[in-house]
Amino acid sequence: MNISGSLTQVLLIEENSQIGHARRIAQKLAEQHGFDEHDAGRVALVATELASNVLKHAGRGELHLRALPRAGGGGIEMLAVDRANGFDLQDCLTDGFSTGGTHGIGLGAISRQAEVFDVYSDARGAVLLARLYSRDDSQPDMRFGVSQHSLHNDPACGDVWHLAFNGQDFSALIVDGLGHGEEAERAGRAGEKAFALTPFAAPVQLMEDLHREMIGSRGGAVAFAQFHGERDSLSFAGIGNIGASLVTADKSRGLASHPGIVGAQYRKARPFDYAHVNGHLLIMYSDGLQSRWNLQDYPGLVHRHPAVIATVLHRDFCRGRDDVTVLVVALEATHG
Structure with missing residues (x-):
């Protein structure tokens, strides 16, 4: 299997209207790579939660997107990137906990919707990863x-x-x-x-x-x-x-x-x-x-x-x- 390289698509997240824009771009990318309505909807939900988390927690940041070619299918990768002061992952994954005055369901929802979820957070900021594949794609994630x-x-x-x-x-x-x-x-x-x-x-x-x-x-x-x-x-x-x-x-x-x-x-x-x-x-x-x-x-x-x-x-x-x-x-x- 060959994967020909492509640029990372970067979406700025600096104000509320950009959350909806990120959702639409991510959903369209999923549809272009064969995701059905349900799975493209999962991508849209995760993009919304990632972008919202950046805005609530850090005030500004980026959402990085790319398609993941696979034999007989594909996936969508999304990374939320910020330069804030980090956060406690275990607390943030607990439903009901929030650093931004919200209901606090964002990271928990992302981890449940994504086939791959990972995060790194320290004093320099945070990077959150979500990879989503279609429901009928049983191949393991490529590391x-x-x-x-x-x-x-x-x-x-x-x-x-x-x-x-x-x-x-x-x-x-x-x-x-x-x-x-x-x-x-x-x-x-x-x-x-x-x-x-x-x-x-x-x-x-x-x-x-x-x-x-x-x-x-x-x-x-x-x-x-x-x-x-x-x-x-x-x-x-x-x-x-x-x-x-x-x-x-x-x-x-x-x-x-x-x-x-x-x-x-x-x-x-x-x-x-x-x-x-x-x-x-x-x-x-x-x-x-x-x-x-x-x-x-x-x-x-x-x-x-x-x-x-x-x-x-x-x-x-x-x-x-x-x-x-x-x-x-x-x-x-x-x-x-």
Whole structure:
């Protein structure tokens, strides 16, 4: 299964009328991806509760939306993002408790309606995740998350990401086309096109395939990681300044890339292999994200859903001067 990357849709939540707008946008997205009236209604309800929670609790924030392609179906992901002072999750999940003078049913309702619900809250603010799938979709949730945003909300994004799943294995790609805008996106999409054809090919050959496809474009930085579930190993190959780390609760190790520009000039992309990675997080990101983050500064975040982790990192470490992509995948030999 291939998942071609897309931008995160961001809706500002700063006043009451935007709650209704968020509800309509989320419901329409669900209908466009095959949700029936009942399931699209659940999406609308959760979008309303998430946006209302942002406004009541934080005064302002954002609702992040994306569709989740799946074999034979799809899902809708919604994340409420704010920079307020956090809250006590257990209290807020109790019906009747409220930090905003309301009846306090919001978070409890979200957790009951969503197939996946997760939240991270501390003094920096809160990120709440809800993923909803149609009632006849029995596939397990795929444990990845991505937060991708173009510079100045340009419809073209020079960052491109792609995921491919094959049984217990997956292959993850980020391309950062030089600069930003349409020409940068053209370079990134050229690389993605080559990657999607053979995402599990030998890394040196795969990088050469991307290079050949990107010749004539601006070129860019490229990194991909191939997880082999049965072997409990990961191969990583990178050219340029795509950052990557393997993270556990008590340690983090950076994954090394080689210098060069794919589509222009680079030396052979010898991969680096890592054993015993089951249970780790793979975090990959373009240079639109600062590299000085450390998950140990966020107690408990490493145990949250990858979509929450990606969104927290984007919220707190986006440079604001370039396109930015944060991709987080839980290395578990259970992807189907």
